[in-house]
């Protein structure tokens with residue numbers, strides 16, 4: 382709360398946004414109801430998204446400001462969620478740095494040349510500041526339409542970015558990046574530093590253009606031991622989060638399968654820690670010493686269960702969330718593409734009623 386009141390006038394954290402349920406909760410302050418948003422709320426579950434995207438590649442959509450703004454706004458209009466999350470992707474800053482990367486439907490990010498050696502790392506292009514202009518424009522257009530609803534900016538964390546870069550595409554166990562950090566720690570360090578600079582610049586551009594909070598996605602950090610996380614990853618994630626530290630916006634740090642890493646992820650410089658569905662929120666809150674705001678962790682699988690089953694699960698999540706000094710309600714991971722949109726809209730109403 383102290384940090385938030387230090388925000389200068391004219392910054393995105395003004396007026397209604399500053400008093401919003403999301404920003405108050407992230408600051409450890411009471412709110413009118415629990416804030417709720419959904420990871421991957423913009424996307425294939427929405428018919429209006431599929432229509433807007435028709436004939437346009439994923440990365441092209443991300444780099445077309447009018448389209449990126451429209452897609453970002455769609456779930457706010459439809460579901461009444463308490464935050465927008467910027468429509469983009471964790472590999473967008475790589476693309477803007479001229480790395481040959483594409484997002485293949487049904488598969489994920491794929492690099493033309495995987496980054497496997499010290500020479501590959503040394504050849505990675507830097508992200509020019511001007512390349513971020515389409516991101517700035519998309520954020521500014523979005524914020525102009527959002528009014529009092531905050532926009533969350535985001536970036537991929539260095540490990541998750543490096544996991545795609547080294548593998549060259551999605552993988553299950555992330556063996557190659559985990560090998561690299563031990564087999565060639567200097568090359569690993571240089572790669573993680575590049576990723577931290579690139580993601581940090583991407584985050585900073587979004588906040589400077591009007592985002593009121595950020596989330597760092599370390600989606601695959603759960604494949605790491607705590608020792609590897611502390612020795613080879615944490616300081617790089619701290620660098621990415623530090624890129625926006627002086628701007629005074631709250632920072633959320635999320636990963637999946639990270640029950641053993643929650644404290645280390647908080648200590649990288651986060652105000653709130655995202656928790657996946659594998660660990661109950663009260664357990665997560667205790668592991669965080671009862672002093673850190675948590676986000677999560679409705680199991681996405683339950684979205685397709687009968688409504689009373691989903692409601693009972695959600696009540697349990699809300700109850701457990703009270704063990705933390707603040708709870709931002711979300712799913713334990715992204716919205717599955719087959720989700721019926723009305724289920725999400727109804728869930729927002731239910732959560733607001735239960736927590737008023």
Ligand code: CP3
Nearest residue numbers: 420421422423424439468469470471486487488489598600
């Ligand atoms: O609503 C939102 O959450 C905002 C937009 C967003 C996207 N990707 C859009 C997207 C965000 C925050 C991301 C982050 C992202 N991208 C992560 C971290 C979050 C997580 O899920 O753990 C990761 C690991 C990626 C990499 C990535 N991009 C994957 C694995 C995929 C899925 C590939 C597929 O088709 O199944 C993507 C593509 C992607 N990113 C889509 C969207 C809406 C689907 C593209 C499409 O509609 O064709």
